[in-house]
Amino acid sequence: MKQLITFLPSLLFGLITYVRNKLFDWGILVSKSYEKPRIIVVGNLAVGGTGKSPLVSYLVKNWRGDDQLGILSRGYGRKTKGFIEVKEDSTAEEVGDEPLAYKKIYPEIPVAVCEKRTLGVETMPEVDVLLLDDAFQHRSIKGSLSLVCSTFSKPFYTDQLMPQGRLRESAKGIVRADAVIVTRCPAILTKEQKSNFAQGVLRNSKEEKPIFYTGVRYAKPVGPREYLPSKWSIFAGIADPAPFFEAAASLGSIQEEVVYKDHQVFTDIQLLDLEQQAKSMAGDEGFLTTHKDFVRLQSHLRQLPNLENHLYYLPMEMYFIDQEEQFWDWLGKN
Template identity: 55%
Template sequence: MIKRLLFYLLSELYGLITSCRNWLYDHKYFESKHVDQPKTLVIGNLAVGGTGKSPFVAYLVQHWPFQERLGVLSRGYGRKTKGFRIVESSSKASEVGDEPLAYKQLMPEITVAVCEKRVVGVEKLQQDIDTLFLDDAFQHRAIQGDVNLLCTTYDKPFFTDKLMPLGRLRESIAGVHRAQAIIVNRCPATLAEAKQTAFESFGLPVFYTRVSYGNPIGPNSLVIKKWHLVAGIADPMPFFKQAKSLGDIVNQESYADHYAFQTADFQYWEYIAKQCQDDTGILTTHKDFMRFQEHLADYPHLAAHLYYLPMQMEFVSHEAEFWTWLKQSLKR
């Protein structure tokens, strides 16, 4: 009871602080800079992690229908460095963050950069990029995007959540009105009418997407029948659920989002890998694999048994309508 009361008071205080900050930006006491070059798309959320933002960014880049130079700018959450950095395919997750490295290795032809100060990052990329995707920048109000896309999930929509620490919201649901569209991710094949009504009650265009998974990618092509699972992401349950369709699950371990694996963790998974037969593997997510890979040279058994599960986003319906809407929004 006392703990919940404390969380309630902290949540109220947090809400007051974030509301005051937004008010200062809304009334131009704090500067919010807009740039003409490049065009900027902000992809973010109101909740902390786990809203399908990363697959959506990858989808946008991979399906971009215009002949333009594309780039992704991220804060590089979890990295041990600071300042502006260009991400290379050979970069380490500890230097640039797991998500930016995953973008670069998945899409090596585009420019990926990290900078905690988004205005600085945008200015450094101005001459080389036509359209820049600002990853997880919805609360970074020092930069004003041309289009703001707000991601949420079908099962855990932002309007049913509470402010931290009672819930997962970074700011109140009033922040939705800074968005130009809502992207509802991780939808089932069939959408409930009542749920659609709730999402569409904010008077914004709403588009529904789902996730599809590929086959595990790893060190060999042997048929794996048993899996040890490891995930350090905000919401590992969809990953765990999908993994159950791939074989028998020996055990599963979850860590905090963007968890920085320690020496003891690598030693533990090396020990697990030593016990694995040829038909047994260790399966993780693409983001987690980014943090594992720079250490694999020191753990040969882990390297020989570690796989990751690729995933991609696709629209449930109205994909063409989304691109028509986005093209018109960018012109405005």
């Protein structure tokens, strides 16, 4: 019954995105390109949780050369409009959680939000390379390169269009990608697994694409004290919290797991509830969350002293399973 209910909306959504893409392909709708800055689009075909943010962070942290980098995002979940340059003391309500997280990690680079990407590019402080976060479907801008993320466990080519599935456009949209970044891979991949993924890409792109395989790893929790609690209450408001929960399970005894919606905006009641829970915690107990959730909570912590004293977050980073040098060689040549 659910498939019948979602079939027609999915069909209509597919038709709309198909026509829109064709209008850009035929030049009726115009894609603007820029000689400077060099624009690298990071995006996906499916909604949420495909590893775009870890990829953007990886590129900034490991960039080869002396280029001045910048990040431009829509600022999903913010309560503001227009162009805003992100500051270290900005709030998630003003600029969105992901842009604020970037700025907290890399305070030296310009980060901005703007729902109109062309306006954002033209208003950004001058940079050599601009990472356009979550912009694969924003075809009003033609980037120098487009990197499309797809999770290993839920590849885009097995998915369906919204609302039947999670695809923002047909899987055949992968033809516009310059490379596919496979995220959240197991630490060891067989040739057969790589071949199967490559075949899935090829069926939709009709041409071979560079494919790079990556994983994620977690560092020591960051929080108010050096010594870590042994008992954790964990919560996450991200699209795919499973890897976070799995990593948290290795850190001690899990007392409670709470899943919020992606980009959760914590209400006053939820904040007071967390504060009351923290007030009753012993010295060996703590809250553990993701970095994105932490930056959404950070502006409230001065009014929540018990939560501030018991709240930790788990840093995460992307890494290449193999072919890291080949990736940078490819990026430098394109």
